[in-house]
Amino acid sequence: MPRPTVHDIASKAGVSLATVDRVLNSRPGVRAKTIDKVNAAISEIGYVRDVAAANLARQRDYRFVFVIPKGESWFLRQLENVIDEARHRVISQRIQVETVRVDADNPHALVAMLDHFGYHRVDGIAVMAPETPQLRDAITHLRQEGITVLALLSDLPNSAVDDFVGIDNVAAGRTAAALIGRFMGETSARDILVIAGSMLARDHIDRRLGFDQTIQAMFPKLRVLPTLEAWNDANVIAKRLPALLAANRQIGGIYSVGGGNSGVIDVLAKQGRGDVTVIAHDLTPITQHGLLSGVIDALIVQDLGHAARSAVRLMRARRDREPVLQAQERIRLEIIIKENLPEEGGQIHLEERQ
Amino acid sequence: MPRPTVHDIASKAGVSLATVDRVLNSRPGVRAKTIDKVNAAISEIGYVRDVAAANLARQRDYRFVFVIPKGESWFLRQLENVIDEARHRVISQRIQVETVRVDADNPHALVAMLDHFGYHRVDGIAVMAPETPQLRDAITHLRQEGITVLALLSDLPNSAVDDFVGIDNVAAGRTAAALIGRFMGETSARDILVIAGSMLARDHIDRRLGFDQTIQAMFPKLRVLPTLEAWNDANVIAKRLPALLAANRQIGGIYSVGGGNSGVIDVLAKQGRGDVTVIAHDLTPITQHGLLSGVIDALIVQDLGHAARSAVRLMRARRDREPVLQAQERIRLEIIIKENLPEEGGQIHLEERQ
DNA sequence: ATGAAAGCGCTAACAC
DNA sequence: GTGTTAGCGCTTTCAT
Numbered sequence: 146m147p148r149p150t151v152h153d154i155a156s157k158a159g160v161s162l163a164t165v166d167r168v169l170n171s172r173p174g175v176r177a178k179t180i181d182k183v184n185a186a187i188s189e190i191g192y193v194r195d196v197a198a199a200n201l202a203r204q205r206d207y208r209f210v211f212v213i214p215k216g217e218s219w220f221l222r223q224l225e226n227v228i229d230e231a232r233h234r235v236i237s238q239r240i241q242v243e244t245v246r247v248d249a250d251n252p253h254a255l256v257a258m259l260d261h262f263g264y265h266r267v268d269g270i271a272v273m274a275p276e277t278p279q280l281r282d283a284i285t286h287l288r289q290e291g292i293t294v295l296a297l298l299s300d301l302p303n304s305a306v307d308d309f310v311g312i313d314n315v316a317a318g319r320t321a322a323a324l325i326g327r328f329m330g331e332t333s334a335r336d337i338l339v340i341a342g343s344m345l346a347r348d349h350i351d352r353r354l355g356f357d358q359t360i361q362a363m364f365p366k367l368r369v370l371p372t373l374e375a376w377n378d379a380n381v382i383a384k385r386l387p388a389l390l391a392a393n394r395q396i397g398g399i400y401s402v403g404g405g406n407s408g409v410i411d412v413l414a415k416q417g418r419g420d421v422t423v424i425a426h427d428l429t430p431i432t433q434h435g436l437l438s439g440v441i442d443a444l445i446v447q448d449l450g451h452a453a454r455s456a457v458r459l460m461r462a463r464r465d466r467e468p469v470l471q472a473q474e475r476i477r478l479e480i481i482i483k484e485n486l487p488e489e490g491g492q493i494h495l496e497e498r499q
Numbered sequence: 500m501p502r503p504t505v506h507d508i509a510s511k512a513g514v515s516l517a518t519v520d521r522v523l524n525s526r527p528g529v530r531a532k533t534i535d536k537v538n539a540a541i542s543e544i545g546y547v548r549d550v551a552a553a554n555l556a557r558q559r560d561y562r563f564v565f566v567i568p569k570g571e572s573w574f575l576r577q578l579e580n581v582i583d584e585a586r587h588r589v590i591s592q593r594i595q596v597e598t599v600r601v602d603a604d605n606p607h608a609l610v611a612m613l614d615h616f617g618y619h620r621v622d623g624i625a626v627m628a629p630e631t632p633q634l635r636d637a638i639t640h641l642r643q644e645g646i647t648v649l650a651l652l653s654d655l656p657n658s659a660v661d662d663f664v665g666i667d668n669v670a671a672g673r674t675a676a677a678l679i680g681r682f683m684g685e686t687s688a689r690d691i692l693v694i695a696g697s698m699l700a701r702d703h704i705d706r707r708l709g710f711d712q713t714i715q716a717m718f719p720k721l722r723v724l725p726t727l728e729a730w731n732d733a734n735v736i737a738k739r740l741p742a743l744l745a746a747n748r749q750i751g752g753i754y755s756v757g758g759g760n761s762g763v764i765d766v767l768a769k770q771g772r773g774d775v776t777v778i779a780h781d782l783t784p785i786t787q788h789g790l791l792s793g794v795i796d797a798l799i800v801q802d803l804g805h806a807a808r809s810a811v812r813l814m815r816a817r818r819d820r821e822p823v824l825q826a827q828e829r830i831r832l833e834i835i836i837k838e839n840l841p842e843e844g845g846q847i848h849l850e851e852r853q
Numbered sequence: 854a855t856g857a858a859a860g861c862g863c864t865a866a867c868a869c
Numbered sequence: 870g871t872g873t874t875a876g877c878g879c880t881t882t883c884a885t
Contacts, residue, residue, distance in 0.1 A: 148560065148593070150878055161856040166880060174854060196591045197551035198878035201861050206502070234824060237550045239502070319838040330684035359838060450826045470588060472804045475841060480834040484673040484713060487829060504862055515872040520864060528870060552862035555877050 149190045157186035169194065196465075206239040209460045210262055211297065211453075212272040214249035218377065218404055219429045224273075224298075227450040231457050242457065252279040259283040262292070269293035269460030271310065275346045276301045293463040295456055298447070299348045307463060310456045312447045312478045314348045318355025318402075320478060321424045324443050325398045326364035328422045334397025337369050338389060342377030342403030352402045352426075370396070375405050382408025390416065401425040410435040428481060436483055444481040452476050503544040512540035523548065550819075560593040563814045564616055565651065565807075566626040568603035572731065572758055573783045578627075578652075581804040585811050596811065606633040613637040616646070623647035623814030625664065629700045630655045647817040649810055652801070653702045661817060664810045666801045666832045668702045672709025672756075674832060675778045678797050679752045680718035682776045688751025691723050692743060696731030696757030706756050706780075724750070729759055736762025744770065755779040764789040782835060790837055798835040806830050 154165045160179060167175050168183040175183075186192075211228050214221060225244055232242035248254045255272075256279045262270055263286060270292060274280060284294050284304045296304070298311040325337060339356065341349045353372060360367050373389065375381040382405045390396055390412070399421055401409050406425050413421055423441045425432050435441035455474045462469045481487075508519045514533060521529050522537040529537075540546075565582050568575060579598055586596035602608045609626075610633045616624055617640060624646060628634060638648050638658045650658070652665040679691060693710065695703045707726060714721050727743065729735040736759050744750055744766070753775055755763050760779050767775055777795045779786050789795035809828045816823045835841075 151880095152878080162858095162879080163856055163881080164854085167855090170880085176854065179854080193590050195555070195593060195878055197593075198555050198861090199880075201549070201552050201555060201863090202878075202880040204861055204880090230824070230826075236547050239549060239551075316839055320836065323836055323838045327682055448826075448831075450824075454827065470584070470804075472584075472802075473808065477802075477831065477833060477841070478839045479831060480836075480839065482674065482677055482834075484677045484709075485670055485832045485834065487831075505864095506862085516863085516874095517865085517872055518870085521871090524864085530870065533870080549862055552877090553864070555879090556862075556864040558864090558877055 149192045150195075151192075153190055154183060154186045154192055157190060158182045200239070206241065207269075207461055207464055208241045208267045209243070209269045209271070209457060210267050211242070211244045211456070212247055212255070212258060212270060212274070213244065213297070214273060215246045216249075219431070220404060220427055223429070224449050224453070227453040230450065231453040234454070235457055240457065240461065247274075249274045252277040255280060256283045259287060263287050263290050267292060268464045269295070271295040271297040271456040271460065272301075273297040273299055274301075275299070276303060280304065293460050295459060297456060298452060299346075300351075301347070308459055310452050310459065310474070310476065311348075312476050314351035315355035315358075317426070317445050317478055318352035318357075319359040320355075320480065321352070321400050321445055322356045322359035323363060324480065325400060325422055325424050326360065326367060328442050329367070329398050332397050332420070334395050334420070335367050336393060336395040337367055337398040337400060338373060338396050339369060339371075339400045339402060340373045340375050340382060340386075340405070340409065342405065343374055349402050356400055356402075367398075368395075372402075375403075375408070377404030379405040379408035379411075381405065383411055386412045387416070390418065396421065398422040399424075406435060406441075407431045410438075410440045413440050414438070428487075433486065436481065436486065439483075442482070446479040446481050447476050448479065503546045504549075505546075507544055508537060508540045508546055511544060512536045554593070559819075560595065561623075561815055561818055562595045562621045563597070563623045563625070563811060564621050565596070565598045565810070566601055566609070566612060566624060566628070567598065567651070568627060569600045570603075573785070574758060574781055577783070578803055578807070581807040584804065585807040588808070589811055594811065594815065601628070603628045606631040609634060610637045613641060617641050617644050621646060622818045623649070625649040625651040625810040625814065626655075627651040627653055628655075629653070630657060634658065647814050649813060651810060652806060653700075654705070655701070662813055664806050664813065664828070664830065665702075666830050668705035669709035669712075671780070671799050671832055672706035672711075673713040674709075674834065675706070675754050675799055676710045676713035677717060678834065679754060679776055679778050680714060680721060682796050683721070683752050686751045686774070688749050688774070689721050690747060690749040691721055691752040691754060692727060692750050693723060693725075693754045693756060694727045694729050694736060694740075694759075694763065696759065697728055703756050710754055710756075721752075722749075726756075729757075729762070731758030733759040733762035733765075735759065737765055740766045741770070744772065750775065752776040753778075760789060760795075761785045764792075764794045767794050768792070782841075787840065790835070790840065793837075796836070800833040800835050801830050802833065 151162055151165050155162050160183060164175060164179060165183055168180050213224055228244050245258060247258050255274055260283060270287060281304045284306060287294050288305050294306045296306045296309040300309045339353060341353060343349060357369055360369055373385060399409060419439060424443050425441050426445050428444055428446045432441060432444055436444060459469060459474060505516055505519050509516050514537060518529060518533060519537055522534050567578055582598050599612060601612050609628055614637060624641060635658045638660060641648050642659050648660045650660045650663040654663045693707060695707060697703060711723055714723055727739060753763060773793060778797050779795050780799050782798055782800045786795060786798055790798060813823060813828060
């Protein structure tokens with residue numbers, strides 16, 4: 146027996162297709178009594194709407210834009226790659242995905258870009274940028290136009306975004322603290338150096354916050370030194386870290402909040418400081434090498450591919466006013482050590498395991 | 500300008516819709532020259548096929564079955580729940596998902612069930628069961644019928660399955676070893692007790708294997724005791740563990756490979772053995788409580804919801820002969836400590852964060 | 854307030 | 870080999 150369609154509802158309820166459709170989409174102009182008849186028929190025959198057919202008839206298509214910072218870091222390039230991958234995956238579902246790069250440190254350029262999309266027809270924007278008053282206003286404006294706005298990877302807590310896609314960075318900091326504390330164990334060196342960038346201000350601030358919380362609560366004997374601001378720049382770290390290590394022999398741990406990890410790895414490797422426990426963020430060729438060579442003890446990672454796909458799903462769900470499966474959209478805060486380092490793997494075709 | 504359709508290809512190439520369709524689906528009966536013309540038109544106008552419309556016209560629907568063990572453990576109930584959740588999510592995409600429970604320890608019942616599906620029309624089966632010769636043969640048969648077969652959570656390395664959906668359990672064991680070794684640090688107690696069930700033989704074997712590998716390689720001073728076989732039964736553990744702890748004061752760590760964790764938690768809590776480092780698997784109310792109360796130091800977790808959705812996506816992709824995004828289907832081996840314990844969350848509707 | 858009919862983009866008989 | 874035509878399940882004018 147084939148699956149029931151709108152025709153089945155119509156004949157069961159003794160009405161026409163148009164009326165069924167009106168009820169299905171809760172459009173006005175149907176008597177309450179008729180609505181009841183139709184609904185009765187629907188539940189009686191166990192009808193489930195075929196969304197693909199509906200969207201086809203509606204000629205619905207989607208246009209989503211990712212706005213991410215200019216810059217050539219491995220992280221940002223990787224982000225652009227996974228967005229592009231997501232784009233390919235959904236293009237056959239009438240979903241158009243674009244990426245634009247803006248100078249994140251220039252609020253005016255960013256806002257100009259966003260305003261532009263307010264006039265052209267887009268359904269959703271996912272933006273990764275530091276929060277400024279100008280950005281806040283631009284987001285309010287976009288949402289008034291009915292455009293979905295997501296904060297991507299770096300939260301915008303004071304803006305009227307529909308959602309935040311990314312890990313809880315306070316929890317990330319707490320996790321880093323728990324790991325570094327337990328890994329350091331009972332060493333005599335009780336100082337921890339925190340190295341942060343600052344470009345994605347909000348996430349770095351949150352991580353430091355969570356880190357301090359947990360060190361204080363769980364490892365009161367450990368002391369967290371003032372943040373070394375290194376602008377995610379390996380050269381800055383390579384220049385400043387040796388002096389810090391020389392001046393303070395008590396440094397037994399480093400929490401690298403942002404980028405520039407090759408600086409950390411080079412300095413520690415050169416000085417043979419295998420005794421220093423290091424926790425860093427993000428899985429890149431550099432941090433992977435650090436992990437395998439033993440300089441980095443653990444990484445805290447978010448799956449960028451997941452974030453990109455999740456952002457697309459969220460924007461589509463909002464456009465269609467459909468519910469979201471929260472569990473699927475939660476970006477996991479992953480702890481990676483040498484033993485659970487994932488293997489590489491891209492698009493696999495059918496032939497792989499036959 | 501609207502997005503190009505088959506009609507646009509047809510007029511551009513000067514052929515009919517039917518011919519375009521033949522080329523698009525690489526069906527025979529078209530001259531090579533015509534094929535070239537059509538393909539030229541396709542790439543010239545940048546055509547992308549609307550898969551929803553195609554599936555509608557094909558009247559394609561899917562029928563997938565999950566075959567999982569009988570039993571009322573939290574783990575199995577949770578598995579059934581997430582499969583049901585996945586079922587709801589895809590029902591409007593003409594995908595029918597069913598779950599059947601079989602006595603996994605009775606190879607004949609299992610095989611009878613699978614044979615049944617070989618006769619009725621199913622497109623894919625995801626099976627969680629221990630590998631037996633009978634199962635191996637049944638799978639070979641199903642695949643000859645053109646049915647996709649997946650190994651779910653517990654691998655079937657010697658069977659002709661299309662794919663395995665779940666974590667790498669050897670890597671899970673290695674990860675457990677690395678964590679327990681580092682967490683134990685320089686305590687004087689150097690013995691580790693391994694508690695395993697046996698129902699899902701394969702995964703437990705793999706975990707123990709990986710565990711031993713890494714302890715030997717990284718922590719040669721630690722000694723792993725013979726496995727306590729407890730059949731995932733908290734009562735068995737509650738009975739036998741106290742004696743083992745009393746007989747051997749050197750036990751400083753416990754790796755709980757399977758279920759029955761409430762037994763471990765109760766015994767350790769009652770005896771005030773906060774000094775014992777414990778690593779367990781799976782996030783359940785029991786293990787969550789163990790983590791929060793400090794008895795369990797870390798959990799190794801796989802997201803069952805992800806596994807269920809992934810299985811459905813894989814079976815559909817195989818049915819449609821479409822490629823799979825490997826990165827999305829990799830079930831992550833997650834390390835959970837108190838600090839990165841995820842919050843609860845089910846279906847969220849639009850109103851949540853406005 | 855309700856219905857008839859055309860059509861979304863694609864596929865599949867069946868005809869030539 | 871190639872073309873014509875009638876749908877797939879749903880939405881949407883336009884009548885009534």
